[in-house]
Amino acid sequence: MNRLKSAYGNFQLQRYPQDKKQTLRAWDAADEYLLQYLHELEYPLNERSRILIINDGFGALSIALHPFKPDIQLDSCLAEQGLIKNAQLNNIDIDQCHRLNSTQSLTGIYDYVLIKVPKSHAWLEDILYKLQPHISPQTAIIAAAMAKNIHSSTLKLFEKIIGQTHTSRATKKARLIFSSFTQNTVKPSPYPKQFELEINNKTFAISNNANVFSREKLDIGTRFLLENMPPPKPYKNIIDLGCGNGILGLVAAQQNPQATLIFTDESYMAVDSAKTNFENAFGSTRAAQFLVTDCLENIEKQSADLVLCNPPFHQNHVVGDHIAWQMFRQAFAVLKPEGELWIVGNHHLAYHSKMKKIFGGYKVVSSNKKFSVMFSRKAENND
Numbered sequence: 001m002n003r004l005k006s007a008y009g010n011f012q013l014q015r016y017p018q019d020k021k022q023t024l025r026a027w028d029a030a031d032e033y034l035l036q037y038l039h040e041l042e043y044p045l046n047e048r049s050r051i052l053i054i055n056d057g058f059g060a061l062s063i064a065l066h067p068f069k070p071d072i073q074l075d076s077c078l079a080e081q082g083l084i085k086n087a088q089l090n091n092i093d094i095d096q097c098h099r100l101n102s103t104q105s106l107t108g109i110y111d112y113v114l115i116k117v118p119k120s121h122a123w124l125e126d127i128l129y130k131l132q133p134h135i136s137p138q139t140a141i142i143a144a145a146m147a148k149n150i151h152s153s154t155l156k157l158f159e160k161i162i163g164q165t166h167t168s169r170a171t172k173k174a175r176l177i178f179s180s181f182t183q184n185t186v187k188p189s190p191y192p193k194q195f196e197l198e199i200n201n202k203t204f205a206i207s208n209n210a211n212v213f214s215r216e217k218l219d220i221g222t223r224f225l226l227e228n229m230p231p232p233k234p235y236k237n238i239i240d241l242g243c244g245n246g247i248l249g250l251v252a253a254q255q256n257p258q259a260t261l262i263f264t265d266e267s268y269m270a271v272d273s274a275k276t277n278f279e280n281a282f283g284s285t286r287a288a289q290f291l292v293t294d295c296l297e298n299i300e301k302q303s304a305d306l307v308l309c310n311p312p313f314h315q316n317h318v319v320g321d322h323i324a325w326q327m328f329r330q331a332f333a334v335l336k337p338e339g340e341l342w343i344v345g346n347h348h349l350a351y352h353s354k355m356k357k358i359f360g361g362y363k364v365v366s367s368n369k370k371f372s373v374m375f376s377r378k379a380e381n382n383d
């Protein structure tokens with residue numbers, strides 16, 4: 001069930017983090033299609049080929065192609081953990097491959113670029129612009145996705161930024177996109193994009209990397225939480241959980257000048273944007289930590305006074321409330337007694353029932369047609 005069978009070998013693969021209730025595989029038919037296609041090439045990959053793999057889900061492509069020592073670029077630390085754990089599971093030394101995160105620059109020219117098409121159109125645009133200096137007309141650029149996730153706008157991006165593009169026929173509902181570098185002009189990526197936000201008479205310059213949530217303007221849920229922030233108190237430690245561009249933490253920092261901030265997100269681009277925005281607003285002297293991590297992993301238990309969160313309701317293409325559960329449970333663990341978790345959520349997500357279950361209660365601060373802002377307090381003798 002968890003074995004990927006490919007022409008490059010059979011591999012045991014798991015999703016990360018593992019959710020016993022989830023029956024989804026750690027790879028899809030697009031991974032299988034791409035591996036089969038590469039294996040049947042007239043001039044197959046060899047040890048001298050320079051290969052770049054971008055946005056591999058949980059390591060299916062990287063693990064199958066590890067003998068060719070590809071460069072592997074990821075934005076998600078969950079995907080990175082998945083890759084490392086799956087490599088261990090198959091006794092593969094993945095450190096032989098060069099791993100980069102999405103904020104790090106590529107070097108040299110690649111012979112093969114293999115892209116798992118990301119959910120975010122903006123990130124795909126950024127990927128393609130940043131590839132331009134690292135490809136030649138001889139580079140084989142092959143992207144893979146389930147057919148339902150390849151739109152005419154996806155193909156137009158490849159055509160505009162890379163050049164001639166065509167697709168394969170669909171196999172098991174997956175398709176490949178083939179592009180050759182025929183563009184004459186090399187342009188910089190339009191990301192990060194900026195917008196300004198005025199809150200409490202202070203204007204924040206908000207810079208957003210390509211794969212950051214609500215990168216063009218303030219999200220309406222976030223806005224509602226900003227309008228209903230916890231009243232300032234002598235908080236020592238405040239956490240912006242799933243920080244995106246860090247807006248919640250920035251405003252909390254402004255309202256609580258004595259507090260130390262921690263920003264966490266599973267996306268390297270998000271944490272990088274939050275850091276840029278924090279340093280622009282407060283300089284590099286104000287105390288803050290910026291962690292690319294799974295929810296609140298590696299944060300000391302009973303260390304925080306306040307956690308702010310606008311929870312995500314999907315991980316890539318998988319929709320669900322499993323991340324919200326994990327975030328609320330871990331928030332409970334890292335909060336000090338009397339510490340508070342403040343969240344905003346769409347009514348239909350019913351976050352209140354999770355908060356009640358974990359904290360024993362919750363209070364609604366404000367509600368509009370779509371959203372509620374709520375908080376739960378950790379009881380004095382509760383850990």
Ligand SMILES: C[S@@+](CC[C@H](N)C(=O)[O-])C[C@H]1O[C@@H](n2cnc3c(N)ncnc32)[C@H](O)[C@@H]1O
Nearest residue numbers: 213222242243244265266267294295310311312
């Ligand atoms: C709805 S967005 C909110 C972003 C930001 N706080 C705001 O209000 O604009 C949810 C954020 O959670 C992040 N996220 C998703 N899964 C996560 C995980 N397992 N651990 C940490 N962050 C995660 C996403 O990358 C995204 O930035």
